[in-house]
Amino acid sequence: MSKVLVSYFSASGTTKMVAEKINTAINGDLFEIEPVDKYTSADLDWTNKQSRSSVEMNDKSFRPPVLNRVQNIDDYDTVVIGFPVWWYTAPTIINTFIEENNLVDKNVYVFVTSGGSSSDKSFNDLKNSYGDINFVSSKRFTGNESSDVYIDWIK
DSSP states (O other), X not given: OXXXXXXXXXXXXXXXXXXXXXXXXXXXXXXXXXXXXXXXXTTTOTTOTTSHHHHHHTOTTOOOOBXXXXXXXGGXXXXXXXXXXXXXXXXXXXXXXXXXXXXXXXXXXXXXXXXXXXSHHHHHHHHHHOTTSEEEXXXXXXXXXXXXXXXXXXX
């Protein structure tokens, strides 16, 4: 099996839990996409049009700065990217991650965590924005899945 990087952005901890389970199941390397400025609960208040997340998501060109970059991205054949669905798509910090790491010639899998949104719109938005990247598959997870589900999805 190829070398796999499981990368994730988690604002509340749910996506981190799923990423850790996926990583354990497929024996990859784990990388957290961390914003320079952590999101507070007020920042994540989607009902407030002035909250940080609302402002960021209304400006599709905004790229929140991240703390760290993947130092050895060329070592990976497969990259898994996980995130919570914001406004039916990927948070703009995912664009920061993609644009700071060369994912061309890699198989990229996307997983989302959401109370109700599927992964389809996020996946298609990323595919349309980054046409030179091989986006293979996407899936919505809750964290209650068995390890076999994660393994089968990546295989």
